[in-house]
Amino acid sequence: MIPKGFLKFVAKRTVLLLISLVIAVYISILLANFGGLIDEMVKADLLMSITMNVRNNPAYQGLTASERQRIIDSMYQAALEARGLNTPFLVRSLYHLKNALTMDLGTALYLTSDSGSKQVRLIILERLPQTVMLFTTVTVINFFLNLLGGLFIARKYGSKIDRAIAALAPTSVIPGWVYGIFLILIFYTWLHVLPPGGLVDYPPPKDPALYFLSVLKHMILPMLSWIIAGLFLGLYSNRTFFLIFSTEDYVEVARAKGLPPRQVDMGYVMRPTLPSIITGLSLAIIGSWGGAIITETVFDWPGLGRLLAAALSYPDPPVIVGEVAIYAWLLTITVLTLDVIYAFLDPRVKVWGG
């Protein structure tokens, strides 16, 4: 059974994080709206569409220019009122805030989803799975690879491989997208064996199995670029971490007792380091949301990052604000999830029960 104190802790954290989320999104809206830029664009868009409608409407063809202008003006005023655009900025910003938080993001100015919708929410939701599929997967792979690899190397302390990893650790300051560029140069430009980017071959294969394989083929280089980028420093820092912990007295005692090495590693070395390791994972996942923006552009991967880049080139403000809002949501959910896991793992933050 879940203890009551734990539920209370989770509820408290949720409320606090939600408040942070609201403030963060509000800040984003204020930034995006500085000078009423978005509102001006929406207004111009409204006026344009109303004018076009009235001009093209046969019912108004017989009217004089000034009468037509009056109709346009009154329709425009009504539309402004309906959208709350003639209210003071403070009220309007709260209206935007509500929309952004409920992901009721309105319509895009230029971009459309693959299914042809102009709904910002649909456009974004269509891209979200691609980003998660690629970057969350690779972050988790990296995490386990570095964890187990670090443990392995810690056992080989002082060996050639250990020293090689330590020497290669500085290469991890180079971000994944730069490695991605190198990988494209090697595997596409030079060897012609892998595609330089995109989600599937063109034209997309009809057979679902072939389609899946094609997507997999396109995932190799972006995933590899992130694995290489994180590998050596990840191995090195995990190894160092385990080494520091494996010199603790209680580990010596466990060894002296004659426990099998595996049990010593898992129960005595890894267990107390778990909270820090989880923190590392959380930071990696948080980083993956942002870092994906550039990597997706490099590999032309149709995820959230590529969408943001596309929205910027127009620019398409509703999509941009929607993206910021969804990133804020993703961050909040990540932070909350990790808070909960952390509370489970670290006895010092076991807030519930005595």
Added chain:
Amino acid sequence: MGWLKTGSPKPSAGLKGVLREVLSYKSAVAGIVILLFLIGLSVYTVVTIPLPEAIQAWRSSEAWSRNPRNAQPEWIELFYGRKLPRTITVSLGEKASEVLREDGTLSVSWVIHFNYEYDDFPSEIIVFFNSSFVEKPVVDIYWIRPDGDEILLKKHTLRRPDDRLYLSNDLGLELRLERLFESKIGKKPNFTVTVEKGLFSEYSQDPRVLKGLYGMRFETALNKSDVLNAEVVIYGTVHGLAGTDHLRRPLIIGLLWGTPIAMSFGLTTALLTTALGLIIGTISGWYGGKIDTIIQRIVEINAVLPFLPILILLTTFYRIDLFVILLSVVVLSIFSLGIKGTRILVMQIKSYPYIEAAQAYGASNMRLILFYVIPKIMPPVVPGMISSVPGFVFLEAGLSYLGLGDPFLPTWGKIISDAQTNGAFYKGMYYWVLEPAFMLILTAIAFALIGMALERIVNPKLKEL
């Protein structure tokens, strides 16, 4: 306070001591050498190519018309083992003959010569005219091969005084050259006869450069007041130390200017972020209570504020320069999660006896924070600061790559982005991508090596491992 020091032996932990210890790490020495090189390069760049000049040259399309398009760097020859063509420029110069005709016009001719000793064909041939005339003159241009053959290139009517003749695009000439090859070797050659190959190849089945002294003859009829000058540019396939891009710009300017930009952006951002973060963390830990709560809440809000999207949003909506990008990065970074670590350290230090002693003789909070607490927590912060520089260097490169950096400055990220959008991956123009990437990595590795060595020095636990 000199009397305090006299009694005790000189401590080895001063700046000199740290420096000596740093120099005992080979990796750190390598990092320092690279760093000094980059600093030297930055100073050289700023002094020799003033910024306004660099920006203007980088953004002008006209300045580089005499450079080949997408040329590789000259040193690439080492890999090919062949002598690749440089750009050859020849001016008309002295008239070869001048005859007054019955109708009062002058019949003029020029002959120019140049040696072609390269192992590959040129990339493009353009004739730049520079003339003044009353009536549009017709210029007959002949090509004289080293084997003595003469080919009429074009009867060209000048359209403007500064007219340009793009010989490479002349389809008629291409067709005539193809026929010439067919008649000389008796069958169709194995290659497409482009203008460059047709003019510079031996008459053979496969293209082979005919080396030797080439010539060109220009003939025209001019009025007495007319002046005609021309410059023939035979574009090579290599150019300078770094090659050129799709707009014929020498990449070396972008690569050079990228250095001071990346270095100053990375260092300034790292320094400001670390220093301000340190101060905020210290205040949070020292005062506690309401101030602490507020700062911790801001940290949490900042944690869910998506850093890169917000930065991108700012850069798109307010077309801004590097300085504002820098400030935005600093503002978004100072309330990072790293503050929590500083805060806990300060809370521990607060209860140390020497702080209590200082408080007892009436030191102010400001004095305590600046002279008693911050010096104590500085050591682990400095390597962290150095190690954070590469991240900021790559952040600037990434923003430039997305097209969001400073719109005027030539930067490494922008060169990579230019390369990608202009087909460098597809056409195999490695140098275009690898050169800026190499500079980025050099900068990043220098700071990483120094940072890691410092980390080992200040963290004795790491030193043993």
